[in-house]
Amino acid sequence: MKTKKVAIVGVAQTECKEKIPEYTAKELLYLTVKKLLNQLNITRQEIDFIISSSSDYWDGRGCSNVYTYDGEGAVLKEESKVEEDSAQAVAYAYARLQAEYYNTALVVSHTKVSITPSIESLTHVMSDVVYSRMFGIDELAVAAMQAALYMHKYGVTEEQISKVSVKNLGNALNNPYAHRKMKLKVEDVLQSPILAPPLRKLHCRPSSDGACAIMLASEEVAKKFTDTPVWIKGLGFCNGRHYLGEKDLIDVEALKIAAQAAYKMAGIENPLKQIGVAEICEPYASQELLWYEGLGFCGKGEGKKLIDEGITEMNGELPVNPSGGVLSTNPQVARGLIRVAEAALQVMGNAEKRQVSNVNTALAHSTHGLGGQLHTVIILGR
Amino acid sequence: MSRKVAVVGAGQTKCGRRNDVTYIELIHEAVKAAFEDANLSIKDVDVVVEGTMPAPMEGTNAPHLWHVEGAAAQNKPLIRVATCGSTGMSIAHCGYYLVASGLYDIALVIGSEKMYEGVGLTSQAVMSTVADATYERPFIGGAPPAFALQCIRYIHERNFPLEKAAEWAAMVSVRNHEAALDNPYAHIKMKITVDDVLKSRIISYPVRLLDVCPISDGACAVIFASEEKAKKITDTPAWIKGVGYCGDDSMFVDKSLVEWQSCILAVRKAYWRAGIENPLKQIDVAELYNPFTYQELLYYELFGFCGRGEAGKLVEEGIIAKDGEIAVDPSGGVLCTNPIGASGLQRVAESAHQIMGKAGKRQVSNVNVAIAHAMGGSIQFNGIMILSRDKP
Amino acid sequence: MSEKKIGTVKQTIALPYEWSMGETATKWFEELKKGKIMGTYCEGCGRVLVPARKFCPRCFIETTKWVQVSDKGVIETFTILTYEYPMQPKKPPYGVAGIKLDGADVAFLHFLGGIDFSNLEEAVKKIRIGMRVQAVWKPPEKREGNIFDIEYFKPIE
Numbered sequence: 027m028k029t030k031k032v033a034i035v036g037v038a039q040t041e042c043k044e045k046i047p048e049y050t051a052k053e054l055l056y057l058t059v060k061k062l063l064n065q066l067n068i069t070r071q072e073i074d075f076i077i078s079s080s081s082d083y084w085d086g087r088g089c090s091n092v093y094t095y096d097g098e099g100a101v102l103k104e105e106s107k108v109e110e111d112s113a114q115a116v117a118y119a120y121a122r123l124q125a126e127y128y129n130t131a132l133v134v135s136h137t138k139v140s141i142t143p144s145i146e147s148l149t150h151v152m153s154d155v156v157y158s159r160m161f162g163i164d165e166l167a168v169a170a171m172q173a174a175l176y177m178h179k180y181g182v183t184e185e186q187i188s189k190v191s192v193k194n195l196g197n198a199l200n201n202p203y204a205h206r207k208m209k210l211k212v213e214d215v216l217q218s219p220i221l222a223p224p225l226r227k228l229h230c231r232p233s234s235d236g237a238c239a240i241m242l243a244s245e246e247v248a249k250k251f252t253d254t255p256v257w258i259k260g261l262g263f264c265n266g267r268h269y270l271g272e273k274d275l276i277d278v279e280a281l282k283i284a285a286q287a288a289y290k291m292a293g294i295e296n297p298l299k300q301i302g303v304a305e306i307c308e309p310y311a312s313q314e315l316l317w318y319e320g321l322g323f324c325g326k327g328e329g330k331k332l333i334d335e336g337i338t339e340m341n342g343e344l345p346v347n348p349s350g351g352v353l354s355t356n357p358q359v360a361r362g363l364i365r366v367a368e369a370a371l372q373v374m375g376n377a378e379k380r381q382v383s384n385v386n387t388a389l390a391h392s393t394h395g396l397g398g399q400l401h402t403v404i405i406l407g408r
Numbered sequence: 409m410s411r412k413v414a415v416v417g418a419g420q421t422k423c424g425r426r427n428d429v430t431y432i433e434l435i436h437e438a439v440k441a442a443f444e445d446a447n448l449s450i451k452d453v454d455v456v457v458e459g460t461m462p463a464p465m466e467g468t469n470a471p472h473l474w475h476v477e478g479a480a481a482q483n484k485p486l487i488r489v490a491t492c493g494s495t496g497m498s499i500a501h502c503g504y505y506l507v508a509s510g511l512y513d514i515a516l517v518i519g520s521e522k523m524y525e526g527v528g529l530t531s532q533a534v535m536s537t538v539a540d541a542t543y544e545r546p547f548i549g550g551a552p553p554a555f556a557l558q559c560i561r562y563i564h565e566r567n568f569p570l571e572k573a574a575e576w577a578a579m580v581s582v583r584n585h586e587a588a589l590d591n592p593y594a595h596i597k598m599k600i601t602v603d604d605v606l607k608s609r610i611i612s613y614p615v616r617l618l619d620v621c622p623i624s625d626g627a628c629a630v631i632f633a634s635e636e637k638a639k640k641i642t643d644t645p646a647w648i649k650g651v652g653y654c655g656d657d658s659m660f661v662d663k664s665l666v667e668w669q670s671c672i673l674a675v676r677k678a679y680w681r682a683g684i685e686n687p688l689k690q691i692d693v694a695e696l697y698n699p700f701t702y703q704e705l706l707y708y709e710l711f712g713f714c715g716r717g718e719a720g721k722l723v724e725e726g727i728i729a730k731d732g733e734i735a736v737d738p739s740g741g742v743l744c745t746n747p748i749g750a751s752g753l754q755r756v757a758e759s760a761h762q763i764m765g766k767a768g769k770r771q772v773s774n775v776n777v778a779i780a781h782a783m784g785g786s787i788q789f790n791g792i793m794i795l796s797r798d799k800p
Numbered sequence: 801m802s803e804k805k806i807g808t809v810k811q812t813i814a815l816p817y818e819w820s821m822g823e824t825a826t827k828w829f830e831e832l833k834k835g836k837i838m839g840t841y842c843e844g845c846g847r848v849l850v851p852a853r854k855f856c857p858r859c860f861i862e863t864t865k866w867v868q869v870s871d872k873g874v875i876e877t878f879t880i881l882t883y884e885y886p887m888q889p890k891k892p893p894y895g896v897a898g899i900k901l902d903g904a905d906v907a908f909l910h911f912l913g914g915i916d917f918s919n920l921e922e923a924v925k926k927i928r929i930g931m932r933v934q935a936v937w938k939p940p941e942k943r944e945g946n947i948f949d950i951e952y953f954k955p956i957e
Contacts, residue, residue, distance in 0.1 A: 081463070083470075087462075087537045087538060088465070088492070088536075088537045089461070089491070089784070089785060092492055095658045096657055102654060102656065102670065102673060103655065104653045104655075105653070106489055106491060106653070107490055114487050117487075120509070121511055122505045125410050152468065152473065154468070155467065261511075264486075265484060265485070266483060268473055268474055268477070279483060280483060283483060394470065394473075395470060399473050400486060
């Protein structure tokens with residue numbers, strides 16, 4: 027059985043903000059999809075199927091895609107919704123495109139965090155109701171416990187964690203679609219209010235409204251849409267453990283498995299050397315360092331070295347999050363798709379001021395769940 | 409098809425009020441049953457696909473991350489797909505496409521619901537949030553009024569005398585509830601009469617209590633395997649011949665509820681991909697998604713089992729009975745058992761078992777081709793999977 | 801067989817949400833408050849959509865014109881709810897209908913009223929698909945710019 031090559035042939039993003047009250051979620055999606063269609067000079071008739079990504083709690087409505095369906099361009103079309111992780115939606119679309127009756131797919135995602143009570147309350151209800159929820163934990167609290175353990179075990183310092191914030195929020199200054207962009211020094215980060223030790227406000231994701239749309243096309247038709255198709259070379263996703271007591275918060279086994287699956291498919295043996303740029307999902311600055319390890323950019327406990335040595339800076343060996351990442355822009359569910367879009371722009375050479383030079387291969391990563399339970403890794407290349 | 413895929417095993421739980429188990433234990437029950445059916449274990453699973461109705465129904469966000477232990481998904485690829493009532497079919501499609509693509513050889517697909525963990529009618533309150541708060545939410549009180557709007561419009565467009573339509577609908581109820589007696593997993597199973605149905609109280613006019621599905625807890629697991637693996641796992645795989653799906657506009661009543669485009673187009677796609685031209689002749693069993701009796705009648709017409717307006721004839725003449733030309737819902741369908749996240753997948757499990765000859769007392773004779781269907785959203789989504797004994 | 805009591809954990813999850821209506825719905829409700837029901841026109845299919853839509857779901861283009869439609873129309877479908885559930889806007893029994901207003905090309909949802917629903921059998925005799933209905937408005941000073949500025953639609957035959 028021959029595998030159909032699948033490419034990303036176009037991407038569109040909103041300029042994310044803390045609040046976009048002018049448009050409902052449905053309308054925001056419409057505008058983003060329309061932008062993409064206009065870019066590609068096509069109508070929605072050319073789309074064979076749509077994979078959307080959104081979640082009910084994040085939208086404040088049951089069956090979130092029922093409402094947004096029109097805005098996705100999905101009326102009277104085939105569609106399906108992947109919850110919580112929009113990078114996974116890309117993986118599913120890739121798989122579906124292998125069917126001989128499909129050639130094009132639209133992947134869309136949105137979240138308007140501004141309409142929700144807060145990220146804290148919605149991630150609080152992720153915790154298991156029998157044993158965990160009564161302690162009032164949420165995603166931030168778990169990330170804090172994770173960071174504390176990480177610092178304890180490997181001697182990672184507050185400063186090293188803060189360097190991630192400085193890097194990403196500074197990179198975001200070059201990204202017209204990013205929400206939070208700031209020129210900072212480590213001291214600024216260390217002076218921001220403590221939210222849950224050791225995590226401070228500037229170590230943590232903002233709440234953003236935004237949407238993203240990506241067009242996929244099979245080998246057969248990709249060149250109709252663009253001269254610079256970005257091929258999906260590899261993908262993998264993997265889920266870890268749920269119960270906090272049972273899992274080692276700094277164990278990145280699930281990420282390793284996801285990355286290994288993606289690397290194997292893409293023929294990557296030395297990620298640091300073979301990957302030109304990485305867009306990874308780091309809702310908490312400490313997690314970026316941990317994810318370096320799971321992604322095989324360095325060994326256990328060595329994430330701090332990469333940031334200290336500037337390896338993941340814009341001018342480093344493997345720039346991470348030239349877009350500013352999730353620390354700058356967090357429309358919760360859409361953040362995974364935005365990583366894929368940004369990675370694709372890098373390979374296309376269309377990343378404007380945030381372009382890394384000579385990108386042949388890019389990595390996109392997404393994670394969701396307390397402590398980063400489920401990870402998705404996608405490798406894109408020329 | 410990129411790669412041929414078959415259902416090699418399926419498991420269901422007893423459905424009803426399952427406050428004897430936690431959600432995770434409920435899921436585990438279905439997964440265990442599926443493993444036993446296929447003679448497989450957790451190590452054989454390459455990817456897990458999970459789906460349920462809105463997470464707020466059971467009060468935990470991103471529930472797939474919580475269900476992990478019951479779902480055999482620790483340190484495994486796991487993906488959550490959710491499309492309202494059609495979730496059970498969307499997850500089946502996802503499992504199918506993931507295996508057909510060559511990325512994974514064996515997919516474990518799990519649909520579940522524990523509706524009674526929403527106290528009282530919390531489930532209907534959550535369902536009312538499916539309707540957008542700006543324009544529609546106050547008028548949609550969960551599923552019954554939404555689909556009652558469709559049912560009454562159907563009666564009107566076909567010019568059926570109300571009493572006649574109600575009688576046909578009651579016959580659908582009688583048939584399904586009796587069939588459920590043969591289904592060890594079904595929730596509401598009983599021998600009733602047309603009169604019982606017509607005397608039951610109105611829930612949302614014109615739909616009566618016995619015209620409508622119950623609220624059920626339950627879980628279902630179905631295992632999809634590639635051709636190569638399927639051959640080693642079972643002598644009687646149920647091959648996926650074709651799938652189709654379609655969705656209508658988001659607002660409840662600004663589309664035709666009877667010349668229901670999403671159903672018509674989903675059927676057309678599935679039939680075309682599976683080579684079905686004469687459904688009545690070519691399909692032996694149809695597990696249709698029938699939470700409402702009148703809706704089942706509409707499906708006969710939209711699925712091409714009869715012409716427009718002839719659904720009553722099919723019921724009166726027993727054409728859709730278990731021993732009829734096409735056995736519709738020999739399991740008792742969604743009307744008798746509706747753990748919503750699982751309901752669409754149960755249609756696939758039942759269809760597969762009919763083909764595999766494992767349907768116990770509800771076995772229809774000589775099943776070569778079966779069609780499974782699920783529906784959901786704002787009178788909006790329809791999804792279909794056609795399975796066959798013969799390899800496509 | 802004795803039944804072992806299985807323990808339970810309780811939590812009432814009350815999560816406040818505040819959705820933006822967007823510019824289009826905001827304008828629609830401003831007009832509604834003035835006693836005008838507006839629709840938006842799609843050049844692609846020629847349909848007037850009520851309530852207002854920023855874009856047409858079929859043609860996937862922005863609607864171009866705002867037109868006023870009548871506050872009278874026809875019942876396309878209806879039902880009468882008899883059961884209670886949390887967060888319900890009214891105590892049952894109450895009637896809901898899909899109403900196509902004169903000038904609109906699609907139906908929209910609202911309450912039916914001016915009918916005693918407590919006797920279901922009598923109530924359904926007074927309603928039929930195809931029947932003409934008329935909006936009953938809240939007095940102008942009581943309107944708030946939401947869907948209940950119209951209290952309900954009542955039969956007018």
